[in-house]
Every structure is written in structure tokens, then in C-alpha cells.
Amino acid sequence: MMSKTLNIAISGLNNVDSPGPGIPVIRGIRESNKFESRIIGLAYENLEPGPFMHDFVDKTYKVPYPSEGVESLMERISYIHNRENIDVLIPNFDSEIFVFIKLADRLKEMGIHTFLPTLQQFEERHKSNLPAFGKKHGIKVPDSYPVTSASEIFDLKKDQKVDYPLVIKGIFYDAFIAGNSEQAAIYFNKISAKWGLPVVVQQFVKGTEVNVVALGDGTGKTVGAVPMRKQYITDKGKAWGGITLDDPGMIDYTHKLIASTKWRGGMELELIRTADNELFLIEINPRLPAWVYLAVAAGQNLPEAMIQLATGENVSPFTDFAIGKIFIRYSFDMICSMDEFQKLSTTGEL
Structure with a gap:
């Protein structure tokens, strides 16, 4: 039997040619049989598609960019919370993760749960810090x-x-x-x-790019991990198609890294496999990626598990996933009314 409905605020609604993770994360949450959800979209721009995708987003509020100041963002989140009683907030852009990590304690005092990396975890995996990160955790990096x-x-x-x-x-x-x-x-x-x-x-490291989406519980345990190889890449370097892999080595690699870092939250590992089968870590994205729904379809609903972890529930680790699942991204002309667009533009709400 499902518990009460959770009010979940989610950003990253720009589901365009360089898509944010928001809509794929919402798709996983909507498919949960553990809880009901009301989705509150957090939009930065008027033309983000997510606010107009009413099957996924119940209510949308414009929010200021983190670059406009922490207090400005916090004031807006407080306003939304007073209206919507947010239970969980999931930021989905690299550029906003830092700010929400800094705000996590204040949000928790308000009753808003997050499940984010620690500030140290976030900082040490920066691209500019990658060599030191690799040395600390015993992994190869360029x-x-x-x-x-x-x-x-x-x-x-x-x-x-x-x-x-x-x-x-x-x-x-x-x-x-x-x-x-x-x-x-x-x-x-x-x-x-x-x-x-x-x-x-x-x-530059010559080889094949492979990726892993994973979720760590903050104690060193891996809740779930699904490896993928991109099948089609856009000129922006984004995966427009991919396939889940039968690669125990990548799973073991991810488990060891999460155990060593005690990673808390979602992550995407970007790896290069060389001709002699070595794995080089080229990037860690500190959140679930835009292709996370492939993991959901393969049997690991990581967005659902993240919500459960954020609300203090015990989550059993996923033990397997479907190999050979393929995602193919596509464009779709969504028709919206001018009234809706004007409402979001003028009131900041939809």
C-alpha cells in the first residue's frame, strides 16, 4: 500500500538538444509503486519544455539562477515551500548542486529533504582536481x-x-x-x-567512451549502478542513443569508487576504455544524468531509490539489470497555448 503523496521539487526541465536530467528523473519517480508524487517544477527559463509537460509536472515556479545570489534563491524556495509544502528537492544541474549543498541544512530545518554529495565530495571530483582525486582513490585519470x-x-x-x-x-x-x-x-x-x-x-586518451549511472547511500554502499555505451552522439557531445552493457568490470570499478569516496547521491562516471582494457576516469558528474531513464527501464529505478533515501527509508541495493536495453532520444513538437506561456513569463508560475 502506498504512503502519503510526496511533494517533490525538481529542476533541470530543459528537455532540448542538450537535455537536463529533470524529465527523465520525473519519469522514474512517476513509475514508483512505493509512493505517490506531486511534481513541482523549478524552471530557470520561460521556454524550458518541462513546465508545459503536464503529464509529468503538476506545478511550475520560476526560480532565479544561483549566480544571482544564494539568498535570492533561498527566498524563492521559501515562498514555493509555503505554497506547496515541499518534501524533497532534487537539483539536476552541475552549476546549482554547490548552492543546494550549502543550503541543505537550512532546507532540512524547513522540512525539505535533499540527498546530495558532501561539499568535500563535490569539490574533490572537480575536473581541475581530477589528478589528485585519482591518486587518492587509486584510479587512473588523464x-x-x-x-x-x-x-x-x-x-x-x-x-x-x-x-x-x-x-x-x-x-x-x-x-x-x-x-x-x-x-x-x-x-x-x-x-x-x-x-x-x-x-x-x-x-586526450584514445579509446571507447563508456558511462555508468550510479547511486551511493553515503556510507560506501552502492544502491545501484548501470553501465552504458553511447550509440549516437550529437555535435554537443550528448548521447542521443545508448545501450546497457554486460560489463562486470565497470560495475566492480563503480562499487570500489563509491566505497572509497563514500559517495552520497547520484553520479555519472564518464570513462575511457583503452585498447588494452584499462579504464580511465575522465569526469564525475555529481548528479543523475539525462539518460537515467535507461537505468529505470533496465530494472533499476534510481530516482525512486533517491527519494526513499532522502526521506530516511532503508533501500535494498539493486542486484541486476537488463542487458542490451537501448534508448533512442527523439525530438517532438509540443504545442502550448500563449496563455500558459504568458502566465509563466509574467507571474513566474504555471
């Missing part, structure tokens, strides 16, 4: 360096610390492979203009 100018990239090459090709990465999103110094400078300028500094320079 050489990585934070830089604040294009000239520093040239110095790294001159000092023979790196060699082309290089991967030029933003602190939150975007990555480009540079084959020479001219491309490196172009990508540095493009990424720094969009995401700020530092920009991360990472040695």
Missing part, C-alpha cells in the same frame, strides 16, 4: 590542468606536460578536442566566455 589563459596551454605543451590532441573543458559543461595550438586557443575562448574560468586542459 593528466589535467586548470588554466586561466590560452598562453598557459602553450606553456604546458612547451614544458612537455601534455601533447596534442588535448581536450579543452568548461568547469561545468562543454568539451572540445583540440588538435593544435590554434584550435586550443579558439576552444579556450569559446568555453571561458560561456562558463568562466578556469578552463580545464586534459590529455
Whole structure:
């Protein structure tokens, strides 16, 4: 028998060509047979599709970007909580995770539960800190360096610390492979203009990219983990199709990493498997990824489990998943009314 309905606030509703995880997370929650849910969308822009997807989102509120100030965001969340009595809040963008980690205790005092990494976990897995992270936890990572100018990239090459090709990465999103110094400078300028500094320079590792979505309980136990290989990648580097893998080595790798870090919350591991079958960690995203519904369809409802953990329930780890499940992402023209758009634009609510 299901318990009371949980009011769950969720961000990341930009289900476009570079989709946020919000709608896939909501799909998993909606399929739960453990609890009923009322979904409160947190939108940053008027044209995010999620607010207009009424089968998934019951009510939407505009919220200010974290860059506008912690107190401004907290004031808005307090207003929404007074209206909706939020039980659980799940932020889904890398750029907002830090702020909600800082606010977690204040939210808990209000009765709003979260299930996020600790500040230390969040900080040490940053792209710029990846070499130290790899050394601490005994895993292989490419050489990585934070830089604040294009000239520093040239110095790294001159000092023979790196060699082309290089991967030029933003602190939150975007990555480009540079084959020479001219491309490196172009990508540095493009990424720094969009995401700020530092920009991360990472040695390119040749191999096959594979990914794992996982959930850690905060004590070192892995609640669930599903490996995937991208079948189709967009020009933004996003998976537009993928397949679950029969790869015990990747599962064991994930269990060991979560045990070592005592990771709390969702994560996505981005890995490169080399020709000699070695795994290099190139990135840890500190939240469930946009392809998380593949894990749900394969038998591991990680969004549901995260809600249970956030509300203090005991969750039994998932032990298996369906191999060979494929997801294929597609575009869909959703028709909305001007009245709804104007309401969200003018009142900040829908």
C-alpha cells in the first residue's frame, strides 16, 4: 500500500538538444509503486519544455539562477515551500548542486529533504582536481590542468606536460578536442566566455567512451549502478542513443569508487576504455544524468531509490539489470497555448 503523496521539487526541465536530467528523473519517480508524487517544477527559463509537460509536472515556479545570489534563491524556495509544502528537492544541474549543498541544512530545518554529495565530495571530483582525486582513490585519470589563459596551454605543451590532441573543458559543461595550438586557443575562448574560468586542459586518451549511472547511500554502499555505451552522439557531445552493457568490470570499478569516496547521491562516471582494457576516469558528474531513464527501464529505478533515501527509508541495493536495453532520444513538437506561456513569463508560475 502506498504512503502519503510526496511533494517533490525538481529542476533541470530543459528537455532540448542538450537535455537536463529533470524529465527523465520525473519519469522514474512517476513509475514508483512505493509512493505517490506531486511534481513541482523549478524552471530557470520561460521556454524550458518541462513546465508545459503536464503529464509529468503538476506545478511550475520560476526560480532565479544561483549566480544571482544564494539568498535570492533561498527566498524563492521559501515562498514555493509555503505554497506547496515541499518534501524533497532534487537539483539536476552541475552549476546549482554547490548552492543546494550549502543550503541543505537550512532546507532540512524547513522540512525539505535533499540527498546530495558532501561539499568535500563535490569539490574533490572537480575536473581541475581530477589528478589528485585519482591518486587518492587509486584510479587512473588523464593528466589535467586548470588554466586561466590560452598562453598557459602553450606553456604546458612547451614544458612537455601534455601533447596534442588535448581536450579543452568548461568547469561545468562543454568539451572540445583540440588538435593544435590554434584550435586550443579558439576552444579556450569559446568555453571561458560561456562558463568562466578556469578552463580545464586534459590529455586526450584514445579509446571507447563508456558511462555508468550510479547511486551511493553515503556510507560506501552502492544502491545501484548501470553501465552504458553511447550509440549516437550529437555535435554537443550528448548521447542521443545508448545501450546497457554486460560489463562486470565497470560495475566492480563503480562499487570500489563509491566505497572509497563514500559517495552520497547520484553520479555519472564518464570513462575511457583503452585498447588494452584499462579504464580511465575522465569526469564525475555529481548528479543523475539525462539518460537515467535507461537505468529505470533496465530494472533499476534510481530516482525512486533517491527519494526513499532522502526521506530516511532503508533501500535494498539493486542486484541486476537488463542487458542490451537501448534508448533512442527523439525530438517532438509540443504545442502550448500563449496563455500558459504568458502566465509563466509574467507571474513566474504555471
